[in-house]
Every structure is written in structure tokens, then in C-alpha cells.
Amino acid sequence: MQNCKLSSVNSSPRIYRSLPRFDSSRPSAVTIGNFDGVHRGHQAILARVADHARKHGLAPTVMTFEPHPRAYFAAKGHRPELIPTQVSSLRDKMWSLAHHGIEQIVLERFNQRLADMSAQAFIEQLLLRGLNTRWLLVGEDFRYGHKRGGDIELLRSMGARHGFQVETISDVADEHGHRISSSEVRTALAVGDLRRAEHLLGHTYHISGHVVHGQKLGRSLGFPTLNLRVPPLCAVRSGIYVVRAHGLAETPLPGVASLGVRPTVAGDGQVMLEVHLLDCRIDAYGKLTRIEFLEFLRDEEKFPDLPTLTAAIDKDARSARDYFAVHGL
Structure with missing residues (x-):
């Protein structure tokens, strides 16, 4: 058993929670x-924004929403089953956006005020006064404003009047056309x-977080664990995974992880990554x-007793x- 030398992990762009x-x-050069x-389709959009911003001396910018608009309307309508699961935590999304060249991130609070904002006010308050937008990249079916009343035609019209360009991008497909x-x-x-x-993301899936204190049951069973909270409504299937841990030592560390509600030892329903x-x-606490x-x-699985659980963890x-013997670290 070795004691591993700690290392640290990294920084982020400017984040604005109000405009x-x-x-x-x-x-700014903006996308919304x-x-x-931040999958491969998103990465193509971010690359285009970063490239245009660099060539024209603009700030590469993403405007995103918290919570997801679909989650807001599902909660408002008392339809929790319509709330989308989350691929990434807010921290992981911020890291990925920065990694792909974004220097400004607007975390716009999606609430009733924003839902009621007219399409013209959306452009004037957020894009023009808020970000001094000079170039905007959006999908061909992008809609915005009250009851999704704004379209590309209005953006182009307002752009011609106020001096910003609008470019659209179609859906990004993989090499099989999907x-x-x-x-x-x-x-x-x-x-x-x-x-x-991994094919869709362009990299292996990961979750980041601070190591928090758990029940310390694993230690008493001979299998101590690092415990991380996961995103609400995490999209990942509950279960046991082969994993690598990054940022705790000079090289990645091999491991095995359990993602779920720990049915054998906990009854609170809280999803944890152990x-x-x-x-x-x-x-590694903290x-x-x-x-x-x-x-x-x-x-x-829920096991009948701790010895059965211990045998399963050992397996x-x-x-x-x-x-790791086959694939290497």
C-alpha cells in the first residue's frame, strides 16, 4: 500500500450572474x-465562437441558463418527470467551456421574469446592454423571449439596426450522420x-467534486472510499464502475466506484459517488x-448483510x- 503525494487542479473564466x-x-462574440x-456538437460551436472572437478582437462568450428552462417549466407545472437529467455539474460545465476557449460565461437565472421577457427586450437588455454583442452564433431553430416568440429573422433585423452580426449553425452529426x-x-x-x-462527448465521461466526509463504513470493511456529491438528477446509471481519479497525485489513480443511494447501508435516498x-x-478530504x-x-444492489457486501466489493x-491489467492505467 502506497501513500500518494497530493497535487492540485485548476481555474476558470469570468462568470457573470447578472447583466x-x-x-x-x-x-463580445456570443453563443446561447x-x-x-459540452459534447462534440457543442465543441464545434465553441470552436467557431473562439475563432471568430480571436480574429475580431472580441470576448468569446457563452450565455447559459440555470436552471434548465425545461426544468423550470416542469417544476412550475408540477411535472417532475419532465425535468431532464443532468450530464454535467455546473462546475464541470464551467471547466469545459473554459477549456474550449470561452472567456466569459453568463449564468442567467431562468425565472418568471426571464420567461415573461419579450423577445425584443431579450435582445436589448441581455445581448446589447448586457454584453455589447457584436457577433452572435445560434442554432437554426433558436427561439427566445416570452412563449419563444423571438426568431432568427428578428435577431437579424435588430442586428442590422444595432450593429451585430448573426450567424446560424446546423446540428452537428457524427461520421455516421447521427x-x-x-x-x-x-x-x-x-x-x-x-x-x-465517449463517442458523443469526445472524451471519457467524468464527474468532479470535492471529497466530503462519509459514514466511514468502507474503512471498517477494509475498503476506504473517497466520497463525492453528484449533480442533482445525475444522468448516469447507478451501479459499480472502474474509474480513474485525477488531481490527487502526480499521475491518475486506479479505482472502483459505486454511484447510487447505498441501499445496504443508507436509507436517505441521497445519491453519492464512493x-x-x-x-x-x-x-483527500476537501x-x-x-x-x-x-x-x-x-x-x-441491496445486500442482506455486511459480509455479503464486503465480498461483493472485493469481487x-x-x-x-x-x-487495468489489460488496459493499463
């Missing part, structure tokens, strides 16, 4: 969307299809780590070792 910006009048998962979307990513994750999710590192003991999901092993750890 107009309090510290800048710099003109939820960007859950549309890449957050819904497709959610579907793949819901069934534990990590290969499909990671057992293989052959490595580390005091540290930020990124857990990379490599292979789905099995569904979460899962052996399966993870077999994975």
Missing part, C-alpha cells in the same frame, strides 16, 4: 444554450453505455478531484484490477 457586466464594456455535457445532442448523451449514460457516451482507490491510501468512468461492472476490486 450588464460590472467590470467590462468589451464587445444550455451546454449540458445528430450529436445532450439527449443522446443522457440516453447512453442512462444505460451505462460509456463507449457511446471511490475506492486500489493500493493507495490518501487523505480536495477537488475528477473521477473518470471507464467501464460499467454491475448494477447497484468488484478484483474486476477493476483485471481491467
